[in-house]
Amino acid sequence: MNPPPDGGKGPGKALAPVHRKYSARKSRSGEITVGRRSAAPRKGDLREQALLDAAEALLEHTGLEELTVEAIAKGAGISRGSLYFYFGNKQEVLAALVERTLRTIRAEAASTAQDATSPPVEVMERAVHGVERVWREHDTVMRAAVDYSALHPVIGTAWNDTVDAFARTMTQVLTRAGIPDESGPEGAAALAHALCWLTERTFYRAACSPEKDYPAATATTVAIWRRVMGN
Amino acid sequence: MNPPPDGGKGPGKALAPVHRKYSARKSRSGEITVGRRSAAPRKGDLREQALLDAAEALLEHTGLEELTVEAIAKGAGISRGSLYFYFGNKQEVLAALVERTLRTIRAEAASTAQDATSPPVEVMERAVHGVERVWREHDTVMRAAVDYSALHPVIGTAWNDTVDAFARTMTQVLTRAGIPDESGPEGAAALAHALCWLTERTFYRAACSPEKDYPAATATTVAIWRRVMGN
DNA sequence: AAAAAAATCGACGTGGTGTAGATTTTGAAG
DNA sequence: CTTCAAAATCTACACCACGTCGATTTTTTT
Secondary structure, eight states: OOOOOOTTOSSSSOSSOOSOHHHHHHHHHTOOOOSSSSOOOOHHHHHHHHHHHHHHHHHHHSOTTTOOHHHHHHHTTSOHHHHHHHOSSHHHHHHHHHHHHHHHHHHHHHHHHHOOSSOHHHHHHHHHHHHHHHHHHHHHHHHHHHHHHTTOHHHHHHHHHHHHHHHHHHHHHHHHTTOOOOSSTTSHHHHHHHHHHHHHHHHHHHHHSTTOOHHHHHHHHHHHHHHHTTO | OOOOOOTTOSSSSOSSOOSOHHHHHHHHHTOOOOSSSSOOOOHHHHHHHHHHHHHHHHHHHSOTTTOOHHHHHHHTTSOHHHHHHHOSSHHHHHHHHHHHHHHHHHHHHHHHHHOOSSOHHHHHHHHHHHHHHHHHHHHHHHHHHHHHHTTOHHHHHHHHHHHHHHHHHHHHHHHHTTOOOOSSTTSHHHHHHHHHHHHHHHHHHHHHSTTOOHHHHHHHHHHHHHHHTTO
16 A cells, blocks of 8 residues: 655665655645745746646536546646656645635635624525635536545545534524524534535535526525524 | 447347347346246346445445455456446446435335325424435445445436435425425425435435434434424 | 357456656756 | 756656456356
């Protein structure tokens, strides 16, 4: 499964990560831009984004099956082999792309969380509209995320975490709407969770259908949340 | 993409489907046992079931990624190449397996549909419990069906049809519960549809979690249906 | 018992993946 | 402006799983 340790074979240096490519990149991208200036915008950082852009563009026209490493690399103007300098494998590309998009939703949820003064129903409506916007703007990536989340743990986890974050916010809203704040299967948390998945599914279905009737998806979703919250 | 027509190359017979393997099987399995007797239980029919059993067993222990054609064939005691006599490709095996299981749910929905006399809430509760039972008994196949449905049209369609059938039944129940029978996004049909997907998701999530807390899933699902139906 | 149909096998070609090592490009220090 | 190490890129390779083909064996029918 894992490559042989390939111990300190090369001369000198020795204990540096000899070949592990992506890890090197990964660590770099985590660096913070200190005082200085734009802190060396490495050429590779652009390529990395270009690869994600290429992948996203590919998804617009072809399905997940057709999304080949070759195509992504070519789309970014490099050879297949070079891609592996940036990402360990195909899944990591997808994961990075999904992550880039999910950040939006998390921000969405976070900003909604602030508002503890408006009536719960109103907050809920704004939240659902926010979700609609994200699906509208990034439907391809969102769809891919859902489709892949079952198959690739990294993506699945990212997706779950996002929904969980949203559910936590909505739990508070449900509580404020008068739903008992128990921990059981009928408490606010459980209901919020289930309803968040309903929201996800409804928009996913809308995104899959050729009509892409997002307003209808929103209306239905809101109607259900409303009824659950006691009109 | 498609194999060359390979016209009537062989001597005699000529216009029979020379090599197309699965189609031959397919047509056979569709045959009806007329008066006669048990009408020749072909050896291959058993193998076909054995293959599905093997696939199902494989799914218990390994993920979808590890579910290789080689493994399925070996599990049924034949060689990889022989499998293609029964199924055109890997997806068809999965599709057949899923189909075999989904028949159960459709029957479930159909039987629920009969009861137009009991109070709607009661009917709904029985329906949800029915769904729970299916997930309990066939969780592996159900999970696989959901996981694969995005990637393989055949499975996706089968799954959608099943949910649709269920939704049609539940639409009536919602109507009887007093929800306006409009065609719009807030009518009974749309709500039933969305709620059926919520049900699916909730049980799917339960099946994925290590605790497999189906009672909780049922409780949450019922609670939401209840609230939507106006308590 | 002979012939036809059903079932099985092993070998092949293909396409996509990930890896290795050699090679060029980049850019910072002297 | 040279030098040199790190970054980035390429080509070639080995691998694995898939699906196909033609030959062969087994089962069923006549």
